[in-house]
Amino acid sequence: MTTIDWRELTHAYGSAEDIPALFARLGGTEDDAVWSELWSALCHQGSVYEASWAALPVLADIARGRAQGEPFQAVILAGAITGYEADPRRPQHGQEIGELLDVTRELLATPGHSAPLFVNLLQSVLAFEGVGVWSEALQGVNSEEFEVECPECEEGLYVAFGSYGTFVSAGDYVGKPEPETTEAHGELTPASPERLSGLGARLYGEAVAAGQTEVARALTYVFGEGRCPSCDTVFSVSQEVEKQWI
Template sequence: MTSTFGQGPLFFPLTFRPRRSPLFPARSGTLVARRVTMLTRDECGASGGSRTCRREAEYGRMTHPAVDWSQLSHAYGPADDIPGLFVRLNGSQEDEKVWHDLWSALCHQGTVYEASYAALPALAAIATGRAPGERKQAVLMGGLIVAEADATLRGRYASQITELMSVTRACLADVPADEPEMFVYLAQGLLAFEGVPIWSQQLELLFEEFEAECSECEALTCILLGEYVDECDAELHPASPDELTGVGARIYNMARDAGHDQVAAWATHLFGYATCPECETRFSISVGIAGQEHS
């Protein structure tokens, strides 16, 4: 789980890793579960209400004409409130609350729902500027959703995934050097759109506390990375850049090319080694993570 910014990392084993929106920290350590207010039929008939309902219907047809949102579900039940939330995005201060509600309903603690996938056309429309809203929010949410998609769902939303992938690359180029965590979140989303297994969900371990499995004795070693790496009790052995391969090499080079030297340094640790406190074997941290994912 990503910790609330400013509070340091929180520990959750890899088998239970609740997640949240990278842009909206949890409150008091938990994501506020707040049911979104829905327009009833009576409200739609009230002054101004019919205009809002028409906008919802138009937005629903624009983003995904075949979706009957009332037949889909999200974290709190029927998803017929989702088009209304997207309609409320207009660049005002209200947008923060709307995005909070969207994250809470569609990606509650990292869980995605059938309505989450149906929202991908709306998120792609926002990311590409066809609909109002913050494009960074759209690609971050889209990445978390797509990371859970199977081959059938990826095929169904292939065009939206392609659009989100392109915008994510553009967002990565704009991340300031003093926002390394945002760079990691976006890189993780990019891997999700590309269909890269494991690291499309676990790349955020670059700045978290977690457990990795020793390849020799299968004991779990607590690893602490990111800005708190010096506080890690485990004996860590960062990889040299020329040792890195695959995703590790790619993330290192992406970070260095973008001026994110801090993220590049984190990558040498995540894709480096640790000494097991039980059997004193030096094992690959990334392999230890992958082993837990497949166990």
């Protein structure tokens, strides 16, 4: 951090001169609050700034245990910062991204993660690899739904695969009377695991290997097919998700 003039850089709230002091506070009883401040400044609502990229060497140090702080937090924040694979600043940070990727893979192989944290780690791996869309879009697995558009009639749809059931809904389905939601539902058909390919097969395999059965189940729906309840068009969920994120 001593080689960076943070006063010359900006984050979500202006000058980044406060960033070194925030990192210096890590390793104590207020870590949660500090990480919250770092997230707010460096990755505010998904936006990144000059200071965000400048923070990558520090985050790599934390991930590797060379600096105080929680490695999980470091790799997840760094993953969010590097999620846009076409960012022109990315090539300048190849060494840090490589280190962060190695640590994230090690963490991913450690058993006992909660399902949301496991998904967050998968997102970071994809971000560091430069996979692009799914490093962000995979967050829908944690929220148990995706918002897409029917490729035929362009109806706005919700693809749901969580506590409310598994279906495609035309319009918001939460809090509506059951008869109304039933009429507005289309089928959501999971992909057969043996028929998955490419990224879907890889992510499903990661989840199964880690004993993350709920994540694996969700992924079969994400890479499955939905039926639009408005026009009966059958569509690939993952393809429509990618359209929304490109």
